[in-house]
Every structure is written in structure tokens, then in C-alpha cells.
Amino acid sequence: MALVTGASSGIGAAIASRLLAGADKGTASPPTVVADSVWQAVTARRPKTRYLMGGGAKLLVGLRWLLSDRAFDRVMKMAAARMARAA
Numbered sequence: 648m649a650l651v652t653g654a655s656s657g658i659g660a661a662i663a664s665r666l667l668a669g670a671d672k673g674t675a676s677p678p679t680v681v682a683d684s685v686w687q688a689v690t691a692r693r694p695k696t697r698y699l700m701g702g703g704a705k706l707l708v709g710l711r712w713l714l715s716d717r718a719f720d721r722v723m724k725m726a727a728a729r730m731a732r733a734a
Contacts, residue, residue, distance in 0.1 A: 676701035 684698045699705055711719055 684700045
């Protein structure tokens with residue numbers, strides 16, 4: 648069964664591969680990245696609804712926009728399984 652189908656399958660597969668490769672490396676953003684974003688939200692006069700934090704945040708937003716719900720859920724499930732195996 649293909650991970651991603653349709654016109655965006657090549658792009659979606661490339662993004663999924665990059666996401667999963669980062670998960671395999673065990674790389675994570677330092678806690679200061681989250682702390683800085685929280686501070687920005689708390690001190691903002693008009694805080695945003697969402698803040699992107701960490702190295703993979705923009706990638707995930709792009710992936711979410713590109714893929715169907717079912718394909719995105721499948722990619723996230725694969726990433727979670729790989730991260731669990733690595734831990």
C-alpha cells in the first residue's frame with residue numbers, strides 16, 4: 648500500500664522521508680526553543696493562535712497542508728513507531 652497517492656505523491660513522500668529521517672537521528676530542539684515561544688506568547692499584546700516550535704514544525708505544517716487526513720495520519724503513525732523503537 649502506498650504511503651501517499653495522487654498528484655502530490657512525490658512531494659509528500661519526500662517530506663515524509665525527511666520527517667522520518669529526522670526522527671531516526673533522535674534530534675530534538677533544545678528546551679529553550681519551547682521556552683522562547685512560550686515567553687513570546689505570554690508577553691504578546693495579541694498572541695497568535697498557534698506558534699511553530701522546533702526544527703520540524705514548518706515541515707509538519709507543510710505536510711499537513713499537502714496530504715489528506717488519512718495519509719497524514721499514516722505518516723505520523725510511522726514516525727511515532729520509529730521514535731518509539733529508537734527510544
